[in-house]
Amino acid sequence: MNTRCPESARVRGAVLQLLSEEISSSSLPSLSRELKVHLASCGFCAAEARALDPTLLFVPLSASIASAPPVEEVRRVSNDILAEVRRRSRLAPPAAARPFLSRRFLQVAALVALAAGLFGIEGIRLARRGRAVPPAPVAAAPTPNESPRDASESVRPSARPLIQDLKSPGARVYEFAAVSPKEPSVVFIADPHADL
Amino acid sequence: MRLVSSSVRSESSEAPAEGLGGAVSVEGSGAPAEERALARRASRGDTDAFAELVARRTPGVLSFLRRLLGDAEDARDVAQLTFVRVWENLDRYDPAYAFSTWLFRIAGNLAIDALRARGTRQRTEAESFRLVKGARTSAEPDGPALLAEREVRRVFDTCASVLSEKQRLVFVLREFEDKDSREIAQILGCRESTVRNHLFQARRLLRDEIRKCFPEFVAGRKE
Numbered sequence: 001m002n003t004r005c006p007e008s009a010r011v012r013g014a015v016l017q018l019l020s021e022e023i024s025s026s027s028l029p030s031l032s033r034e035l036k037v038h039l040a041s042c043g044f045c046a047a048e049a050r051a052l053d054p055t056l057l058f059v060p061l062s063a064s065i066a067s068a069p070p071v072e073e074v075r076r077v078s079n080d081i082l083a084e085v086r087r088r089s090r091l092a093p094p095a096a097a098r099p100f101l102s103r104r105f106l107q108v109a110a111l112v113a114l115a116a117g118l119f120g121i122e123g124i125r126l127a128r129r130g131r132a133v134p135p136a137p138v139a140a141a142p143t144p145n146e147s148p149r150d151a152s153e154s155v156r157p158s159a160r161p162l163i164q165d166l167k168s169p170g171a172r173v174y175e176f177a178a179v180s181p182k183e184p185s186v187v188f189i190a191d192p193h194a195d196l
Numbered sequence: 197m198r199l200v201s202s203s204v205r206s207e208s209s210e211a212p213a214e215g216l217g218g219a220v221s222v223e224g225s226g227a228p229a230e231e232r233a234l235a236r237r238a239s240r241g242d243t244d245a246f247a248e249l250v251a252r253r254t255p256g257v258l259s260f261l262r263r264l265l266g267d268a269e270d271a272r273d274v275a276q277l278t279f280v281r282v283w284e285n286l287d288r289y290d291p292a293y294a295f296s297t298w299l300f301r302i303a304g305n306l307a308i309d310a311l312r313a314r315g316t317r318q319r320t321e322a323e324s325f326r327l328v329k330g331a332r333t334s335a336e337p338d339g340p341a342l343l344a345e346r347e348v349r350r351v352f353d354t355c356a357s358v359l360s361e362k363q364r365l366v367f368v369l370r371e372f373e374d375k376d377s378r379e380i381a382q383i384l385g386c387r388e389s390t391v392r393n394h395l396f397q398a399r400r401l402l403r404d405e406i407r408k409c410f411p412e413f414v415a416g417r418k419e
Contacts, residue, residue: 089243
C-alpha cells in the first residue's frame with residue numbers, strides 16, 4: 001500500500017527533534033508547514049510520525065492543509081452577521097460613533113447635574129432663610145389705641161416670636177403665634193418698669 | 197528543507213501567513229494595517245467597512261471555531277455572536293494589537309463559554325464509547341495510512357474531551373492555526389509561560405488518549 005519514502009529519515013529526525021525541543025526549549029516548537037504538507041500526502045511518513053508522536057495524527061486539521069469551509073456556508077453566516085449588525089445599528093450606532101453620548105461623557109454630565117442640583121437646592125434654602133429672619137427690631141409698633149392683642153394679630157402670619165417696642169421705655173411684647181387659628185396665642189410682655 | 201519551526205523564531209502576529217496554497221488561514225487574508233483602518237472606519241458607524249472585515253475574517257473564524265467546538269452548528273452561532281460583539285465593542289479595540297488577535301480573543305472567550313455551557317466533557321465522553329468501537333471495527337490492522345480530514349476531526353473531538361477548555365484552545369491555536377506563543381498569550385490574556393504549560397499538558401494528555409482509544413492509528417510500522 002505505502003512504499004518507503006525517500007524523505008522518511010529526515011521526517012523521523014524532525015519529529016525526534018520536535019519531541020526533544022518540546023521538553024527543553026522555551027519556545028513552542030512545531031513542525032514546519034512544509035513537513036505538515038508532506039505528512040498529509042505521504043502515508044508512509046505519516047504512519048511513522050504518528051508512531052513517534054500520536055498528536056501528529058491531527059496534522060490534516062492544520063489551517064494550512066485543511067479544506068476551507070464551504071463558500072455557501074461562509075456566505076450565509078456573513079449575511080446573518082451583517083443583517084444582525086445593520087438591525088442593531090439602526091437601533092443604536094456603535095459607541096465610537098456617538099462621541100457626545102459616550103459612557104464617560106454621560107458619567108461626567110450626571111455628576112455635574114447632581115452637583116448643580118444640590119447647590120441650587122441649598123441656595124434656595126439659604127435665600128428663604130435670609131428673607132424669613134426679620135431685622136430686629138421690627139418697625140411694627142402699635143398705635144396708642146391698639147392693644148397688645150391687636151398688635152399681635154397684625155403680625156400673626158409669622159411663626160416666629162415677634163418683638164415689638166412699646167411706649168414704655170424698655171418694655172417689649174413677645175408673641176408666640178399659634179399653629180392654627182383655633183389655638184390661643186401666647187403673648188409675653190416684658191417691661192422692667194411695670195408695677196405689679 | 198527546515199522541518200521543525202519554533203514559534204519564537206519564525207512567526208509574528210504581524211506577519212501574514214506564507215505559502216498557503218489556497219487553504220484558509222486566519223492570518224492569511226489581508227494586512228493588519230488595512231484591517232486596523234477598516235476597524236477605525238467601522239467604529240464610526242461605517243457598515244461597509246465592517247462588512248469588509250466580516251468578508252475577510254469569517255472563513256478563518258468559522259474554521260477555527262469548527263475545530264475548537266467540534267460542531268458546525270455551534271461554530272456558526274458563536275461566529276455570528278463574535279462579530280456582533282466586535283461591532284458593539286469597536287471603540288474598545290486597541291490598534292496596538294492586530295485586529296485578528298482581538299477578534300480571536302473574543303471568539304476564543306465565547307467558544308470557552310459555549311464549551312462550558314454545554315458540558316462538553318460529559319457529552320463527548322459518552323460519544324467516545326461509540327466512536328472508539330466504530331473506529332476499531334472499521335480500521336485496518338495497522339491503521340489507515342492517510343486519514344480523511346473528517347475522520348481525524350472526529351478523533352480529535354473525542355480525544356480533546358480530556359482537555360480543559362484553555363488547553364484545548366491553546367492546542368488549536370498553536371497546532372491548527374499556527375499562532376505563535378506571543379499572540380496566543382495576547383489572545384488568552386496570560387503569560388507566554390502559561391501558554392507553553394497549557395500546550396505541553398495538552399500534548400501529553402492527547403498522546404495518552406490516542407494511544408488508549410485509537411491504538412490502531414499509532415501502531416509502529418513493521419520494516
